[in-house]
Structure formats: C-alpha cells, structure tokens
Amino acid sequence: MSDRLKIGITCYPSLGGSGVVATELGKLLAEKGHEVHFITHSVPFRLGKFHKNIYYHEVEVSNYYVFKYPPYDLALASKLAQVAKMEQLDLLHVHYAIPHAVCAYLAKEMVGSHLKVVTTLHGTDITVLGQDESMSDIIRLALEKSDAVTAVSQDLIHETRQAIETDVRIDLAYNFVDKRVYYPRDVTNLRREYARPDEKLLIHISNFRPVKRIGDVIDIFAEVNKKVKSRLMFVGEGPELSKMICKVKELGLTERVLFCGKQDDVAQIISLADVMLLPSEKESFGLVALEAMACGVPTIGSNAGGIPELITHGETGYLADIGDTQTMAEHAIRLLSDPGLYEAMSKACLDRARTKFCNDLITIQYEEIYYRVLGRPMPMYNVDELCKA
Structure with missing residues (x-):
C-alpha cells in the first residue's frame, strides 16, 4: 500500500x-x-x-x-x-x-x-x-x-x-462496532438455558458503577415483570454488584434475575436478549447500546449525554428522563407486547448501526x-x- x-x-x-x-x-x-x-x-x-x-x-x-x-x-x-x-x-x-x-x-x-x-x-x-x-x-x-x-x-x-x-x-x-462481529446470532438453543419460550429477556451490561444506576435497571424490570413474563440478565462486575444482589433478593426477584459476570463474546450474549436497558446518569456515547443495536436489539435508556445521538426515540429504542423508571418500564412493556412494533424497531436498529455507525x-x-x-x-x-x- x-x-x-x-x-x-x-x-x-x-x-x-x-x-x-x-x-x-x-x-x-x-x-x-x-x-x-x-x-x-x-x-x-x-x-x-x-x-x-x-x-x-x-x-x-x-x-x-x-x-x-x-x-x-x-x-x-x-x-x-x-x-x-x-x-x-x-x-x-x-x-x-x-x-x-x-x-x-x-x-x-x-x-x-x-x-x-x-x-x-x-x-x-x-x-x-x-x-x-x-x-x-x-x-x-x-x-x-x-x-x-x-x-x-x-x-x-x-x-x-x-x-x-x-x-x-x-x-x-x-x-x-465491526459489523462482521456484531450481528443477530442464531442463539435459539442457547436461549433455552436462560429463558422459557414464553418469556422475554432483558439485559444490562456495565461496570456496575453508581453512574450506571443499576438500581434503576432492577426497578424497571420489576415493573415489566408484573405485565410481561420476563427475566433480567446482568453482565459485568463492579462496585455496586453486591448491593444490587441484595436489592434483587429484597424484591423477591432472585429467581428472575441472572448475574452472569464478565463475558467475552458480547455479541452472542446480546443476541439472547429482547431489550437492552441503559438508564445511566451519564454516558458520553453508550457503546453497549450500539452493540445491541447492531444485533437488532432495541435499547430503552435515559435521555443523558450522548445516548440521544445514538438512540432515535421511537425508532431504534425509547428514551426517558434520568430516574424515570416508570416511563422506561412502560416503553419496555409496550415494545415487548407488540410483535409488529418490535420487528420494525429491530430492523431500524440494524439499518442505523450499519449506516450511521x-x-x-x-x-x-x-x-x-x-x-x-x-x-x-x-x-x-x-x-x-x-x-x-
């Protein structure tokens, strides 16, 4: 060259x-x-x-x-x-x-x-x-x-x-993200290890710092789980982990929440999920939301930092004010309850990831x-x- x-x-x-x-x-x-x-x-x-x-x-x-x-x-x-x-x-x-x-x-x-x-x-x-x-x-x-x-x-x-x-x-x-690595994987068999066919799977990936508002992730899921049969998967480790394990136990959600620790094959893990939750207090960009987008998984998150530049509200995910877990949960319930809406949003995620990013x-x-x-x-x-x- x-x-x-x-x-x-x-x-x-x-x-x-x-x-x-x-x-x-x-x-x-x-x-x-x-x-x-x-x-x-x-x-x-x-x-x-x-x-x-x-x-x-x-x-x-x-x-x-x-x-x-x-x-x-x-x-x-x-x-x-x-x-x-x-x-x-x-x-x-x-x-x-x-x-x-x-x-x-x-x-x-x-x-x-x-x-x-x-x-x-x-x-x-x-x-x-x-x-x-x-x-x-x-x-x-x-x-x-x-x-x-x-x-x-x-x-x-x-x-x-x-x-x-x-x-x-x-x-x-x-x-x-590299489109040769991040794309929707066929994880049908693996998904059975984490959720039943009639259940939805929500995911959060982070370093469990306070700025990630892990407690909000759990609150969102608790509301979603009342209306939609679902499970929550946490990926990562960090200072808030032990506190969040206690919160899950206090809410009686231990059987519905999976703590998977650090994982290397992020694209494979994300492909298992239906929705990414990212209610952070601050994100300069929100790389994990882009990784999810490239796998056809919509994100529901906060209207903070660079997230609105990544997630188009109502097209590739939903945004709400920081701490407004009720609205985030309502968005998740609507999305997970409407197969046509979900399919359209998933496709929009793929299109945006493969062009803009x-x-x-x-x-x-x-x-x-x-x-x-x-x-x-x-x-x-x-x-x-x-x-x-």
Whole structure:
C-alpha cells in the first residue's frame, strides 16, 4: 500500500469502552494495510490472536526506591518517543487526555515536530477529570498541543468546551462496532438455558458503577415483570454488584434475575436478549447500546449525554428522563407486547448501526484526520459500497 501510515496507538488496555474502540480501530487500520503499533502497559484485551501489520510494545515502569509511586506517565512518554524513533512512526493516536495526551506531547517534544499527535476524548477524562481544577490546565495544554482532537459525541464536545474553556478544534468521530462481529446470532438453543419460550429477556451490561444506576435497571424490570413474563440478565462486575444482589433478593426477584459476570463474546450474549436497558446518569456515547443495536436489539435508556445521538426515540429504542423508571418500564412493556412494533424497531436498529455507525465509515473518518495533520492526500474510497459489504 503506497499510502501506508505508521501509527502508534495508546489506550487503557484492560477496561472500558475506550480501550475496546481503540483496539478495534487499530485492527481495522491494520487490515487496510497501515502499520499499527500498540504502546501500552499490557496487551489490549480485545487484541487477541496474531494480526498482520500489528505490533505491541510494553511500557515498563521503574521501581526506583526514591519514587513514592511508580512514574507510569514518564515511562509511557519515554516509550512513545522510543518507539516513534525506532519505527519511524508518522503519528501517535492516543485515547484519553490524561495521561496519554500529555505523554504524547512530551514524546513529540523529544522526537520532533514531524511526529503528529491525535487525541480522542472518550468521556471521564473530561466529565470527571476535567471538572477537577487541579487537572483542567494540564488537560487544556494536552488538547491544544495535539495536532487533532476528536470526541465520540457532540455532547462530549460541548462538555469539553464548558469544562476546559478551550476553542481548540474538536472533530466528531462516533464510536463504532465491526459489523462482521456484531450481528443477530442464531442463539435459539442457547436461549433455552436462560429463558422459557414464553418469556422475554432483558439485559444490562456495565461496570456496575453508581453512574450506571443499576438500581434503576432492577426497578424497571420489576415493573415489566408484573405485565410481561420476563427475566433480567446482568453482565459485568463492579462496585455496586453486591448491593444490587441484595436489592434483587429484597424484591423477591432472585429467581428472575441472572448475574452472569464478565463475558467475552458480547455479541452472542446480546443476541439472547429482547431489550437492552441503559438508564445511566451519564454516558458520553453508550457503546453497549450500539452493540445491541447492531444485533437488532432495541435499547430503552435515559435521555443523558450522548445516548440521544445514538438512540432515535421511537425508532431504534425509547428514551426517558434520568430516574424515570416508570416511563422506561412502560416503553419496555409496550415494545415487548407488540410483535409488529418490535420487528420494525429491530430492523431500524440494524439499518442505523450499519449506516450511521458503520465501522468502515468511522475508520475512514479517522484516516482523513491522520492524512490532514500529516499534510498528505487522502486515498479515495467508495464509502457507500464499503458500508453495504
């Protein structure tokens, strides 16, 4: 490939949607012939098997006795610079402002201005850290020293401008899922292990943090279960888990609720379900709702953050105000009780996931940004044909 780029990618490799998106993007770029170097403290959990054009470089942190805490930030900056020099990287694409964008800026200072830095904001680097006055100045520096900045929703762009008070250009690049992985699976036999034929299956997937409002998930299900024979499946682990197990027991729903822990084959698990519940207090995007959409499963969630940019109310799911579990339950009951409505909404989910959030489309958007900051012409692609494939 004559237009091949050499790209370094840094992300949190072991948790969160940002690491998933960063890893999947790297794999897609490698498939297109680009040379991709992951520079992280451990192998990204979604990287999996050997991939052509993908390389991994481990960040090792010194335990020198004078350090109270291991200096991961400095070790990462040094490793980024080392790999950039050794592999003659064209650019670094770092996911999360803190510490990755700051480290990339330091690496660029060590290597030279020919090395470009693209920073992608995913959420809590702005919505949490950006609210901390002790962090806002260094986040602003990192963004303004980046050659390009992207964010995963318009809502996050708005929050960044409010929290960081910067006029730096921020490109919108939505999250995506690989349509070859996320599609409706035939799980007829497996579903029998979780629900009877006359029962509906609702699902929630998260890290069980308070912001996910797991208690609301249970309250929604309790109302749905009064009108529609159903079961609730929880996937994931986190700080709220034990408290929610107690709540399920108190409501007498233990036999109706399944706690499945962490699961690797998310597309398979989602395909079991009829509805995804996502009543979060805050979501910069809501990747799990897109994963559900790509499997033909509608989401019922909160009108918060970037979720309304993903879910079209009344077409691919339903939205309600944060904490309005009664309305969310009513939407779920209506949807699960009307086969014609459900079929139409499921089809709309597939259409939207395969067009608006097509993995080929989003990958090209990132490529356009790369070539722009490098001052090189962008190869031509037929986007419509790619997204139909």
